[in-house]
Amino acid sequence: MGLLDSSGDLSAEMEVDAFRRLFPLRYYERHLAESIRPDGRPLGRARDTTVALGAVSSADGSALAKIGSTTMLAAIKMEVMTPSAESPDEGCIAIEFHMPPICSPIVRPGRPAEAAVVVSKQLSDTILSSGMIDLKELALVSGKAAWMAYLDIYCLDADGALFDAALLSAVAAFSHCKHLSPFLIVPTSYTLLLSLIHVSARYSLAVQIPVVSVNDKGKIVAFTEEGDGRKLEKEAVNKEKIKLTLGSIPFSLTCALHKKYILADPTSEEESIMETLVTVVMDSSDRLVSFYKPGGPALAYTSLVTDCVALTRHRMKELEKILDEAFSGMEVD
């Protein structure tokens, strides 16, 4: 007598919660047969998503993204560094994904969660290869100074689809903009010839790059306004707060595969039961940026692949709308 029979007999008498804990797969299959999930969603629908820009006021760009209960906080800090010899005209982006112990009962302090390292690498690869940021824009003085953008993403609540939420928060943080403030530029005998980075972009709102100048020792310092009319010793290296051009923005969708069902945007419970996950990343010009299926018991036929891509395309339209609403909400302020 297999487990199937015993659970079938017991299900009539057992409480729903107990059945859910003891026989999770049977519980889910009962729902999938009706094309619905325990939280009431149809199979292809993602959870409610919200994006809030400017969550961290001390950062140069920040965003808080929530997909269902999964919460990610992303913040960008810019620092000046010397570019490497092989690419003197390029800045750098360092992406780090953290899963602090608050986010999930399975994360132990002192030991980074396995998922954190994997998602960190995935994010890094996706953002750098998608061409969203042109590194040449981060250059200041060729060969001497360039911007290093540190992107830190913190998971505050881990409830499935970590990569999706992290990518969304990263993209929103890069697009976050603060209002410009006027800067006085007084020409002095010590002038530097520089190219002004001219920006005209489809997505014209972006991270605020702080204005800097080079002091007499050749070091980059923050540019401050001298209110008392004293003559400035240095001229601003970048004359206005520069906005980054954002190329085509990547959007992603993670799906869980189980037999012939595809569940879009799984919760952590679903992820733990159905061990096969597929992540598809597409950009706004309808190109496939990345397809990630790291093994798992369910096999992907061609039809399954096209279905996942179609679901991602649909999700991309939703996410684009959500991001646009978040920007326009901010502009009003």
Add this chain to the structure above:
Amino acid sequence: MEFVNPEGLRLDGRRPMEMRQLRAEIGAVARADGSAVFEMGNTKVIAAVYGPREVQNKSQQSNDQALVRCEYTMANFSTGDRKRKPKGDRRSTEISLVIRQTMEACILTHLMPRSQIDIYVQVLQADGGTRSACINAATLALADAGIPMRDLVTSCSSGYLNSTPLLDLNYLEDSAGGPDVTVGFLPKLDRVTLLQMDAKLPVDIVENVMQLAIEGCKAIATYIREVLLENTKQLEYRRGL
């Protein structure tokens, strides 16, 4: 540098006995047994409590009381300059210990033997008084998790600059080099559980400054009680009572 100008206003426009704006939210982390976000001015802290649950390291298990663990970490972007090593450095370890011992004194650990209670605190924005904000957030999170406690623990800092006792220092006032007193207080039992002080302070002024911090703690306790009461009303409403 002038921290209290001749009119009696501080750098951010507050009066010497005025605390920063408080804001608390319960249940921010859905996966945690109890969680809370606590803001004191620009300092923003999130606390999550997991427990009582099975002890992970069996060798540390205690047969007559619960094990309490605490970890304090700061986000890389929480301070003005990006932090290289947000945890494991000496300051974070010390504050973790301080918070653990403060909360442990208050939790009725003998009611939950052979179990473990984890308190995790993450600083999202730091502008002075992170220690106090963390303790307040931890209290709320423990209450949200339903863990039995003797009393609420509230904490507030105070200092003494330009010959004036100041309540609730922000980062600039804290790094001015003057004394910085942090007090952890149990409001109902009227007892001080945590008292830390840095820098020099004349003995006759210590009493004043400490009393000021205790008043601040009492005010925070009133606010925390309101928040908890509101939260309970919401829970009742949702259950249809």
